Amino acid sequence: xxxxxxxxxxxxxxxxxxxxxxxxxxxxxxxxxxxxxxxxxxxxxxxxxxxxxxxxxxxxxxxxxxxxxxxxxxxxxxxxxxxxxxxxxxxxxxxxxxxxxxxxxxxxxxxxxxxxxxxxxxxxxxxxxxxxxxxxxxxxxxxxxxxxxxxxxxxxxxxxxxxxxxxxxxxxxxxxxxxxxxxxxxxxxxxxxxxxxxxxxxxxxxxxxxxxxxxxxxxxxxxxxxxxxxxxxxxxxxxxxxxxxxxxxxxxxxxxxxxxxxxxxxxxxxxxxxxxxxxxxxxxxxxxxxxxxxxxxxxxxxxxxxxxxxxxxxxxxxxxxxxxxxxxxxxxxxxxxxxxxxxxxxxxxxxxxxxxxxxxxxxxxxxxxxxxxxxxxxxxxxxxxxxx
Numbered sequence: 001x002x003x004x005x006x007x008x009x010x011x012x013x014x015x016x017x018x019x020x021x022x023x024x025x026x027x028x029x030x031x032x033x034x035x036x037x038x039x040x041x042x043x044x045x046x047x048x049x050x051x052x053x054x055x056x057x058x059x060x061x062x063x064x065x066x067x068x069x070x071x072x073x074x075x076x077x078x079x080x081x082x083x084x085x086x087x088x089x090x091x092x093x094x095x096x097x098x099x100x101x102x103x104x105x106x107x108x109x110x111x112x113x114x115x116x117x118x119x120x121x122x123x124x125x126x127x128x129x130x131x132x133x134x135x136x137x138x139x140x141x142x143x144x145x146x147x148x149x150x151x152x153x154x155x156x157x158x159x160x161x162x163x164x165x166x167x168x169x170x171x172x173x174x175x176x177x178x179x180x181x182x183x184x185x186x187x188x189x190x191x192x193x194x195x196x197x198x199x200x201x202x203x204x205x206x207x208x209x210x211x212x213x214x215x216x217x218x219x220x221x222x223x224x225x226x227x228x229x230x231x232x233x234x235x236x237x238x239x240x241x242x243x244x245x246x247x248x249x250x251x252x253x254x255x256x257x258x259x260x261x262x263x264x265x266x267x268x269x270x271x272x273x274x275x276x277x278x279x280x281x282x283x284x285x286x287x288x289x290x291x292x293x294x295x296x297x298x299x300x301x302x303x304x305x306x307x308x309x310x311x312x313x314x315x316x317x318x319x320x321x322x323x324x325x326x327x328x329x330x331x332x333x334x335x336x337x338x339x340x341x342x343x344x345x346x347x348x349x350x351x352x353x354x355x356x357x358x359x360x361x362x363x364x365x366x367x368x369x370x371x372x373x374x375x376x377x378x379x380x381x382x383x384x385x386x387x388x
Contacts (some may be wrong), residue, residue: 010333028387036092038099045084046096072097077173077190079305083281086213086235086262090191110193110207111169115219117203122245123182126220134219135266164202168193174383177217177266179230182244186230191216194232196247206247212236217266218245223306224272231274231305239276239303251308255301260285271385282337289329294337295321 042050042061052060064072076085076093082107085093090110098104130151136143147153168174168189176188185197190208197203212234221233228244233255241250255263257277265277278299286293300315303309321334 035362036089036095038095038097041088041092041096045088045092047350054269055073061100065102067101069094069097069101069103069105083284085259086281087211089209089211090189090193091209093191096127110209111167112193112195112204112207113201115166115204117201117205123184126182126222126228129181129183131220133179133181133221134268135177135217139268139270141268143341163200166195166197166202169197175213175215176232179220181220184244186218186220186244188216188218188232188234190214192234194218194230194242194247196230208240208242208247208249210234210236210240211238212262215264219267219269219274221269221305224333225306229305229358231267233265233267233276235262235264237261237263237278239263239267239301239308240275241274241305241308252308253303253308255303255310255313256299258282258296260296269305275304276303285372289327290331292332292334295334297321298339310360 046251049056049058050060050064051058052062073093075081076088076097077138078325084116094105131137131149132145134140137145137149151215173190178185178187180186180199183199185199185202186194187197188194188210190213192213194208194210194214196205196207198205210232214232214234221229221231223229223241229250230242230244233239237254237256237258239253239255241252242248243250255261255276258280258284260280262279262281263276264279267277268275278301280296280298282294282296285291297320300316301313302311304311317336319336321337324333324335327333
């Protein structure tokens with residue numbers, strides 16, 4: 001893939017509105033605008049396994065030097081090193097790929113050197129503009145969009161045409177669900193760059209580099225001072241709040257200290273709190289017979305939307321993991337574990353589906369809510385926590 005953002009503007013009939021931007025957006029990600037030291041990244045994130053020792057299963061640095069930088073990046077993004085790569089920014093992955101191979105990669109990791117907006121204007125009126133703010137436009141998570149918020153009727157769908165397209169550099173997968181609010185389109189990327197695009201033209205208002213890849217949809221809402229704020233999480237288990245106008249970081253909060261923790265489910269804003277589901281990569285690590293599996297418990301964290309302070313945290317598995325024995329290879333085995341928030345666990349009893357969710361307003365233990373079999377399990381009610 002050629003590096004750099006590719007922007008294309010096309011004419012569009014008047015009937016096609018802002019909602020069409022959601023329909024036509026196709027993505028693949030970007031990263032943090034800085035120049036990390038590749039040798040240092042390798043020393044802190046890779047050298048523990050890639051020692052070059054005769055008894056090591058991981059190839060040493062000499063063996064890795066025959067590879068191309070892109071092959072190293074692909075391994076960190078979608079290959080065997082994906083859990084480790086998810087905790088690096090795009091710039092760090094590039095730097096370590098260049099250090100390992102001794103070859104340089106050209107191009108801007110964010111793709112933001114072209115396609116910048118030529119004028120800077122504040123976001124439009126959030127309450128009056130068409131919008132889709134997060135995984136679902138409402139906390140009921142039905143993904144229903146009213147005609148007023150969409151700016152589009154069913155009869156206008158046949159007249160939709162591509163207005164613009166935006167491509168992200170250094171990416172093989174597009175994860176983040178686009179969010180439309182206040183005349184902007186906010187979207188995250190696989191390598192950690194968050195973009196604020198103009199919803200009408202597709203030009204770039206600002207970019208922000210997270211510490212890990214961004215899989216979540218971005219939630220947008222006013223804070224208590226009536227400032228428009230963008231909320232999201234990354235694959236390094238950090239939650240963020242950014243100023244929607246400038247992209248300035250207002251706060252960041254690591255929501256789980258487990259080394260394999262990540263945020264893949266989209267945060268939900270409700271009544272001054274941000275509800276963040278926490279998952280992990282431990283299921284991938286568990287395939288390694290030398291890994292002491294498993295200790296991750298899954299959780300939902302409620303954060304104060306203004307300060308990022310933790311209001312409460314509820315684990316999906318209430319009991320802390322204990323050592324349960326050893327594998328045939330002598331590796332410790334731990335339990336109970338294995339439930340991640342952001343993935344539903346369903347059961348069917350007598351034609352009724354049930355969904356496991358924590359309470360939204362308090363940190364009470366998870367409960368099951370019976371749902372008629374005719375309803376999708378992606379439709380929790382207001383008193384439930386986040387479900388995606």
